[in-house]
Amino acid sequence: xxxxxxVLPTSPERIADMMEPGPDGPIYMLNLLKFxxxxxxxxxxxxxxxGREAYEIYGREVSKLIGEYGGEVTFVADVTFLALGQVEDLxxxxxxxxxxxxxxxxxxxxxxEWQAIGVHRAAGLAxxxxxxxxxxxxxx
Numbered sequence: 357x358x359x360x361x362x363v364l365p366t367s368p369e370r371i372a373d374m375m376e377p378g379p380d381g382p383i384y385m386l387n388l389l390k391f392x393x394x395x396x397x398x399x400x401x402x403x404x405x406x407g408r409e410a411y412e413i414y415g416r417e418v419s420k421l422i423g424e425y426g427g428e429v430t431f432v433a434d435v436t437f438l439a440l441g442q443v444e445d446l447x448x449x450x451x452x453x454x455x456x457x458x459x460x461x462x463x464x465x466x467x468x469e470w471q472a473i474g475v476h477r478a479a480g481l482a483x484x485x486x487x488x489x490x491x492x493x494x495x496x
Contacts, residue, residue, distance in 0.1 A: 378458030379490045384430070385454075385461065386487040388447040395479040403479070408448065410480030415451075417473040425464040426456040447484075458488065 392407030403410070419429045431452040438446055455461045464470050 378488070381457070381490065383455050383458055383461070384452055384489045384491065386485075386489055387451040387453070388485040388487070389449040389451065390445070390482045390484060391448045391480055392482045395476075397475060397479045399475070405479075407480040407482065410476045412480075414473050414476035414480065417476075418470070421464060421467075421469055421473070422453060422455075425460040427454055427460060427464070429453050 389411065391411060395403050395405040395407050395410035397403060397410075405413075415429075415432070422428060429451065432449065433451075434449055435446050455464075
């Protein structure tokens, strides 16, 4: 299995897939996050922030914004240990966000508000995996 961390979708096919309706009902986006040691802003601004600190600015703001699209952040935690499997480098943090559907996630992601706060996300992330999931029949 080859894993490629990305900050934004890089292929037209992936972007087209994001605009498809997706599963019925709510989706849960599992975010596996890898932070830069030092934040690097695309506009070249000087900063003493770590990548994690820059991402935390984004995280606080997106937690507010997501509610405007019917979603919520349901879980955030540091990665501390790999219990099973093998990977060259662990992610630093995991987060799970719930959206009413894929369209709500897409609409938020293209909004001017998200674009404005997204600069902190890009400055802080070395890469990430976003994995769309749906609740199984075993959800209580």
